[in-house]
């Protein structure tokens with residue numbers, strides 16, 4: 001059989017003479033580049049393809065108890081406290097910062113952008129040994145907000161804003177107001193790393209099932225616009241956000257980079273070692289959609305104490321990605337691993353990381369602060385906490401190994417004190433905060449010199465432009481002699497091209513996902529609906545009603561394009577007496593954590609969220625994911641959809657687009673997503689929705705309008721005709737019940753590049 005690849009080359013495999021990739025729905029196959037010279041030119045690092053799968057019913061942990069909500073529907077209003085305008089201004093300023101054409105931000109949507117990116121890459125690579133990088137925070141003298149609201153065409157009792165917000169009130173996204181207190185339970189336990197066979201005391205860390213939550217977006221190929229806004233004020237508010245100017249790039253400091261890191265982006269050298277030794281376990285695979293293998297954890301040389309914890313966690317067999325990566329990692333290789341959402345990637349990197357801690361020599365008694373052995377970097381606070389919680393599950397019988405989390409939204413000195421009192425060998429961090437500690441916490445850089453394992457979770461996102469500078473700084477702060485693991489459900493080609501900034505040249509790419517339809521779960525039914533904007537809210541309502549009627553234990557996530565649109569939709573659904581919660585970057589971290597925990601444990605609930613929940617968050621039993629409006633890119637679509645159908649369960653996904661957003665479908669045409677007929681919307685539903693909208697606060701509609709405009713301004717396909725963009729924005733305004741669109745401050749419009757565009761109202 002021939003293995004069809006985009007390049008049209010043939011593979012010769014060790015296990016099969018030739019195999020067509022599309023038909024590899026059973027069996028794990030490994031390819032050695034040595035035997036595939038043509039392919040090795042295209043992917044100049046060692047690649048494996050594992051076509052894997054076994055359909056096995058999944059039973060891991062005890063069912064979580066269902067939490068009854070004290071408040072439902074309207075009464076759930078405790079969640080939505082009224083907010084200051086600062087929030088939407090901050091949102092706006094964030095994306096405006098992204099729109100600045102002069103900066104080399106991660107907005108690559110076209111060919112010409114691609115070439116820009118290439119320039120950036122080259123500069124990063126070429127110049128990463130120069131002076132220290134400057135931190136770069138987008139600061140905006142915020143425009144004053146006027147107080148003219150739109151006019152509620154449904155005659156609702158909207159309250160108008162009456163006061164201007166001073167420009168200075170734009171929130172400093174870097175030092176946001178997140179309380180971050182939730183992290184308090186994730187504490188180191190002790191500093192002794194020499195553990196094997198000693199003191200096998202059962203220490204339940206008390207939060208082993210306290211998993212974090214959301215995630216964030218895949219800042220992939222398209223412009224980020226408001227997407228960045230979401231991230232900027234979450235932990236991603238830590239991120240440098242951009243690469244900045246070429247000047248900045250020229251002053252990159254990466255003196256720790258070794259020679260191979262100074263190579264141009266396209267890696268030419270390939271280790272010649274064949275990989276058939278890892279030929280895995282094909283007999284276990286039955287279907288391409290399976291995520292569990294038959295391999296047992298105790299077949300691998302893991303600490304008995306870890307095995308005991310795994311048993312307690314209810315993990316009976318390994319997942320496919322765990323089985324595929326563990327032996328290779330245990331051999332000391334660097335790994336880039338791609339596996340579908342919800343298939344146990346976290347355990348896949350944590351287990352061998354824990355082994356590395358166990359094997360590292362005990363810290364000398366003279367050292368008060370033992371070194372950090374494992375550094376896990378996650379793009380969001382919630383993911384960091386989730387990973388730390390999973391680590392503590394696995395460390396249940398390793399009382400001497402400490403785990404700590406450092407994330408944005410908490411006070412730096414508090415974290416510094418915590419690390420001092422509870423030294424840890426495993427540190428889970430978000431990039432910006434980690435960088436802060438490297439630069440500002442005494443002794444921290446020294447501790448990092450003990451790092452033996454570096455993990456980048458959601459690697460494609462971390463290596464994207466928004467995080468790249470921080471990641472490069474972090475990589476420069478850990479020893480070159482280390483093992484590195486990159487994990488994600490999506491690994492676009494760009495990431496493969498640049499992963500060498502983190503990985504050794506002879507790393508292995510372990511791909512547990514077939515391209516195309518294999519990237520999403522077969523058991524998740526994917527549909528899209530095309531309807532004019534004025535019908536979206538009613539459609540959403542009807543869809544939800546239908547889903548609730550069909551699913552007693554419904555659990556729905558609705559993704560919206562921006563934080564402020566999220567708030568609007570949540571407000572509306574609350575007005576429609578639905579049991580709704582909202583999470584987005586403009587909510588304080590403590591609130592987000594509470595809501596997320598509640599959602600995790602509950603059924604009969606709807607979560608409206610921005611992309612802060614798009615990646616990695618492990619909510620069990622989500623029955624439906626709705627994506628309203630354009631996802632920022634294909635990867636983001638996949639990650640959002642991945643909140644349902646986890647661990648082999650069934651799920652449903654609906655993408656709701658306006659006719660002018662239909663072009664997005666071309667980027668997911670290889671996925672099994674089908675057009676759905678629109679459900680009938682009865683006039684009563686329309687009336688209800690209109691009434692609901694009329695009760696939503698005017699300031700929230702205004703904020704949603706601006707945010708909407710900002711988001712779509714960042715979508716090149718739509719924004720190239722600004723007059724049309726504004727027409728569409730005003731259509732959105734009408735869909736909220738505002739016949740007259742809200743006015744936007746002139747200077748904000750200026751920053752958006754929308755000055756004097758007909759149809760806009762200014763103030």
Ligand SMILES: Nc1ncnc2c1ncn2[C@@H]1O[C@H](COP(=O)(O)OP(=O)(O)OP(=O)(O)O)[C@@H](O)[C@H]1O
Pocket residue numbers: 059060314315316317318319322339340341342343344345346347488489615616617618642646647
């Ligand atoms: N071997 C296993 N058996 C059963 N459950 C497992 C196993 N390994 C991990 N899990 C559980 O599977 C769930 C999903 O794992 P995880 O969140 O790591 O998925 P993921 O692949 O990282 O997903 P995403 O791509 O969305 O981040 C978690 O609840 C985790 O505890």
